[in-house]
Amino acid sequence: xxxxxxxxxxxxxxxxxxxxxxxxxxxxxxxxxxxxxxxxxxxxxxxxxxxxxxxxxxxxxxxxxxxxxxxxxxxxxxxxxxxxxxxxxxxxxxxxxxxxxxxxxxxxxxxxxxxxxxxxxxxxxxxxxxxxxxxxxxxxxxxxxxxxxxxxxxxxxxxxxxxxxxxxxxxxxxxxxxxxxx
Numbered sequence: 277x278x279x280x281x282x283x284x285x286x287x288x289x290x291x292x293x294x295x296x297x298x299x300x301x302x303x304x305x306x307x308x309x310x311x312x313x314x315x316x317x318x319x320x321x322x323x324x325x326x327x328x329x330x331x332x333x334x335x336x337x338x339x340x341x342x343x344x345x346x347x348x349x350x351x352x353x354x355x356x357x358x359x360x361x362x363x364x365x366x367x368x369x370x371x372x373x374x375x376x377x378x379x380x381x382x383x384x385x386x387x388x389x390x391x392x393x394x395x396x397x398x399x400x401x402x403x404x405x406x407x408x409x410x411x412x413x414x415x416x417x418x419x420x421x422x423x424x425x426x427x428x429x430x431x432x433x434x435x436x437x438x439x440x441x442x443x444x445x446x447x448x449x450x451x452x453x454x455x456x457x458x
Contacts, residue, residue, distance in 0.1 A: 279305050280313050287317075289392065291399055291406070293336035361401075368394045372404055373423070373432060374441045377416035 282303045286294060296314065300307045314337050318330040331340045341349045361369065364387075371386055372378065383391050395417060398404035402422040408415055419432065432438065 279303055279309065280317070283310065283313050284317060287330065287337055287339045290338065291396055293331075293333055293338040295336045299337075362394075364389075365394050365397060369398055369403060369419070369423075372398075372417055373419050373435060374438065376418040377407065377409075378418075379414055379416055383417065 283299055283305075286299060286302060296307055296310050299305070299310045299314075303310070305313075314330070314332070318332060318337075321329045325342075327342050327345055328339055329342050331338050367387065368383065368391055371383060375382075375386070380391060380395065383395075395404060395406075399406065402420055403426070404417050404423070405420045406415055406417055424430065424432065427435075429435065435441075
């Protein structure tokens with residue numbers, strides 16, 4: 277595998293800055309090699325002068341829009357955040373609200389499609405957050421306090437039919453089947 281390509285993909289997908297140490301763990305590369313590749317990527321993106329750049333902040337790296345496009349991007353995101361959710365976004369948010377916390381794989385097993393971009397949009401809107409469960413060595417997604425506040429709820433259990441829908445048998449079967457395949 278091409279280490280540079282792997283690092284570029286990870287920077288593109290991550291909604292938050294990624295440390296060199298984490299990139300080394302995920303890719304199996306050496307920290308020095310990772311750092312050299314990050315410096316190279318940063319230089320390439322800067323020289324290209326496109327709409328995306330690689331930002332280094334205290335040893336953590338992230339892809340970001342270029343500074344010259346920041347105002348336009350900020351206005352676009354404002355419209356996206358205030359606009360209505362798409363049907364797939366609402367479906368995903370509903371599943372997370374009733375079944376969360378759950379992993380991306382579990383969510384995709386229930387929905388039957390890749391949910392990466394939808395999750396990213398929901399996190400940008402502040403409705404969903406990602407959390408590391410270190411004891412289980414997994415990342416899970418759950419609704420935020422902002423989600424509850426937006427709906428005027430004090431607890432997730434105040435959602436309509438929460439008890440019934442949060443433990444629905446057909447979803448349990450889907451998740452069990454997914455567990456058997458992994």
